[in-house]
Amino acid sequence: MASLLSDIRTKYNLLSKTQKTIADYILDNPDATILLSITELANYCSTSETTVMRFLKKLDYDSYQIFRVNLAKELIDSPSETINEEIAEGDSTSDIKRKVIKHTNTAVSDLEYSINQKDIDQCAEMILNARRVTFFGIGASSAVAIDALHKFGKIGLNVNGFQDSHLMNIHCSHMTSEDVLFVVSHTGESVEVLNAASLAKENGAKIISLTSFSNSSLAKKSDVFLSSSTNDKKYHSEAMASRIVQLVIVDILYLSVFMQNEAKFYKALNQSRIAVSLNKT
CATH class of the missing domain: 1.10.10.10 (Winged helix-like DNA-binding domain superfamily/Winged helix DNA-binding domain)
Structure with missing residues (x-):
């Protein structure tokens, strides 16, 4: 509760x-x-x-x-x-460190209550059954989308992603009902992500959104909405704690998918690690 x-x-x-x-x-x-x-x-x-x-x-x-x-x-x-104390003028570096850590810890702990397990299960099933999963985010949200692309790609799933909105629109215009679009947006109102989601939806693709506003335009377009809502503090940059929460949600979803077929995905993960090791001395 x-x-x-x-x-x-x-x-x-x-x-x-x-x-x-x-x-x-x-x-x-x-x-x-x-x-x-x-x-x-x-x-x-x-x-x-x-x-x-x-x-x-x-x-x-x-x-x-x-x-x-x-x-x-x-x-x-x-x-x-x-x-959760607000950062105040005159705070020492030690004060700032303590307050930021406390606020971030609280935001992550709140996930225990804010994320519905049925939604995680549904997202995992959609990703596992998809012909291809595409990850998309603009600005700071693109970092979260790339993190998801990296994780799911390492276990051998058919994934891709674009940071350029033109390429994203082109790709979404050719999606099918077998595809999943995973969209990350703090506000859920960025024109680029809404355009991509609309194109994908027109072609029958399923939409998973990771956003902080359940009443946003993106959330309303989605088949499944995952909430990253927090009360980011006055002096935090835009969506600071929400970004950390989004990364944790990606980790939860990734591991939920991974454990559906541990042997298969562990083998794929090792293959990826060996491939990456070629670039290391």
């Missing part, structure tokens, strides 16, 4: 600007929150009680009192869950 705080973090990207203010206050001050009335919490966040209740609805709570009781219980049961 997902913890309350992890639920806030993984749903963070679905919140409005005002709701994110409430989420930030609770995540940064969980101990103080359990002592506040709904009116006091609204005042601290410069908003209304109605907005606080809309925020709670996103977390599937109909009662502020029940929310507060569950939060208090969570703080007693799992004190290490709190707090």
